[in-house]
Amino acid sequence: MATITNLKDEKHVLDMDWGKIQWLCGAEIDPESQMTFGMVYIEAGKENPRHIHPNCEELIYVLSGECEHSLGDEIHHLKPGMMLRIPQNVPHNAVVTSWEPCRMMIMYSSPNRETVGE
Numbered sequence: 778m779a780t781i782t783n784l785k786d787e788k789h790v791l792d793m794d795w796g797k798i799q800w801l802c803g804a805e806i807d808p809e810s811q812m813t814f815g816m817v818y819i820e821a822g823k824e825n826p827r828h829i830h831p832n833c834e835e836l837i838y839v840l841s842g843e844c845e846h847s848l849g850d851e852i853h854h855l856k857p858g859m860m861l862r863i864p865q866n867v868p869h870n871a872v873v874t875s876w877e878p879c880r881m882m883i884m885y886s887s888p889n890r891e892t893v894g895e
């Protein structure tokens with residue numbers, strides 16, 4: 778059976794001190810899902826904490842804004858239209874470098890993604 782969600786429905790929004798995450802698909806939304814999908818919004822000049830995902834890889838697609846995204850010991854400058862694949866267990870985080878917030882679609886290869894702070 779299909780799952781349809783909408784960004785206008787703020788039922789699965791997490792407020793963070795650096796921005797917001799809105800989940801659109803995952804085990805808590807659809808128990809039959811095999812992935813997790815959502816949108817992350819990091820405010821201008823802020824960053825999310827460095828972390829790993831021990832049970833899945835992550836794909837990030839930048840919609841607006843820019844960021845310096847760490848991936849292990851590497852730093853990648855991401856702009857709208859760019860995608861970054863983050864392998865399982867690799868420490869990473871994003872620091873917004875633009876004057877506007879950075880909005881990114883985020884996808885995980887597990888419906889029950891795990892996040893562990895570094």
